[in-house]
Amino acid sequence: MSNVLTFGVDLMPMSMPSSKLQPRYALVVLDGDKVVSRFENVSRMKLIRLLWKFKPSMIAIDNVYEFASSNSKLIRFFRYLPEGVKIIQVTRVLGGFKPLPLLARDYGLYDGGGKLNPIMAAELSARLAILGVGSEVSYLKGETRILVCRGRRIGEGGMSEDRYERKIRTSVYNVAMNIKSTLDSKGFEYDVFFNKRGFGIDRCLFIVYASKDSLGSLIKNIDLGDVQIRVFEESSQKILFKPIGESKSNITSGREHLIIGLDPGIITGLAIIDLDGKLLYVNSKRNWSRNDIISEIMKFGDPILIATDVHPPSSFVVKMASILGAKIAEFGRSLSISEKREIISRYVEDCNLNLDLNVHEKDALSAALKAFYGFKTLFSKAEAHALELGFEGSHKALRALLIKGYNIKQAIEMLMELKSPKESVEIEVENSSVKSSLDNKVIEDLKRRLSLEEEKVKNISLQRDELMLEVSKLKAEIERLNSILNAMSNELNYKLKKDREIASLELRLNELQSHYLNIKSECETLRSKVENWHNFFLSVIKGEIIVLKYVKNLTVDDVNNSIRTYNICRGDVVFISDFSIFEVEALKKLLDVGCSCIIGFSPPKHVSEAFEDLEIPFIDASSIQLKFFEGYPYVNANVLKDSLIKARNELMEKSSIKRREKFKQLFDEYRKMRLKELEKLDSPL
Incomplete structure (x- = not known):
């Protein structure tokens, strides 16, 4: 067919x-x-x-x-x-x-x-x-999640810890690649997230957009010793509606048109703004599946434009745009870090916002804003032209059409057409069967019935005339009663007006009293804060406490921001809030500016080793009674002095031991080399 x-x-x-x-x-x-x-x-x-x-x-x-x-x-x-x-x-x-x-x-x-x-x-x-x-x-297809991870905990054993860890990561990588080949060969649609470490990976998550039953016996739960595979299903009953065309009925809608910013990865960032540039949502999640992202977006409206900071867009972004029926914003290049920082700073300043975003949320939001700013000049030009033509419709509908690719003239004409009356055209419907002729008896019967119906119509017409006369009388009576009601209403309104004025004055008095109490309470709060700041500042001047310079994460961006904000310089003690994100270059940056010591809570092993390698003293915050005042960390000066001396001595001792071990190793190697040379000299020719 x-x-x-x-x-x-x-x-x-x-x-x-x-x-x-x-x-x-x-x-x-x-x-x-x-x-x-x-x-x-x-x-x-x-x-x-x-x-x-x-x-x-x-x-x-x-x-x-x-x-x-x-x-x-x-x-x-x-x-x-x-x-x-x-x-x-x-x-x-x-x-x-x-x-x-x-x-x-x-x-x-x-x-x-x-x-x-x-x-x-x-x-x-x-x-x-x-x-x-x-x-x-x-509809959103159900998801099957396939998790590939290590099967054994890395610890003491016959093999060195580093070699054993590399072996397990390589095994996880090989199993993940086998699963990927299986899914590709069978044509399954999926997304994959993994943590890459050296030549292997710690764990790998496949989100397959198919039911667990459809995988059959291809992939099952299994424990391979070093590696284990876990398969579990998450069903979905979400129904999606995607416009099929740009017809005139699809132009306006009760739902919001959205611009989406996406930063896909192990941790996916998502930002949603409307066509006025208003931020509706920003968040990031680990292993965020396509279905969950779509469900989150659809809570706010219908996406028409998707943007990402990377060029060309990843397959994840392309698939999302296809599912949602949205265009992909084309920048022609990837956005630089400085450009993204400038875009967000401009937006925060223009909208008077206070945003605390991680790097993934910043990437998503900057991409959405870049797309929005790219249309702003066109929006202004189109809206000015629409105003000249007397168009009073939705400016968001106009912006939506411009984003979809219509020029200014086409967009305004389509919206104005919605305001104009529509002509009606009759549609012909075929009758299934009509008799071509009727016999005389049927015709006579129909004529008789028609005569009876005409008589009924005449009687109904007479009744209608009588009722119309009665209606006229009732209308006259209604007008008379309305005039009386209006007179009484005017008198009542005059009395009510006085009562309202009194009630309004009483309400105003209560509002002023409430406002006075609020201001009084705020004054007491501010007075208490000023006193606390005075005592805190006095303790700093006396040298009783030391205020630490604050850095959120050990990343280059956070360190640079703190250097500019708090003027970190030689001899300063720095407090690190979170060691979960660590960049060696950030630590070297602190060393370059002369940071004398770092304070924090329980850093991971690899971070502690970096402190020792770079010979930077570290003090655990729990050992020195670290306190915070209005978000600023501080510590007793004497306690810090003693702890710093102790930390430096321990660091010097560890460094000395490492140097002695290094020297001993070099000496042993030299000794072995000399022994081999002497053995060669003693051997007969």
């Missing part, structure tokens, strides 16, 4: 998808604009058989929940359909709902007269879908 067929479907009267009996449908099959077939009282199973027989490109309906009464049952129905058939709900236009008769009238397919029967509704749905009206209905 042709692959350009379109099915139009509508639920028959007295039929419900939630009923125990199979629902019945009216079905119209179109080949282009031509009606091929019409069916009535089609059961759901017969509808599915017809779909497999004709294999149309689209099946259109005014409400997709006429197929099934819940999301889970609707998804089950979708799975019975042939591959490639699109389900279109024509009444869903960019997140909003518009009744089928109004849509058909807008497109000149229906004159608005009379009630639509199921066959007419089915045909109108099909014709609207062909015109690009409505939204494609799909």
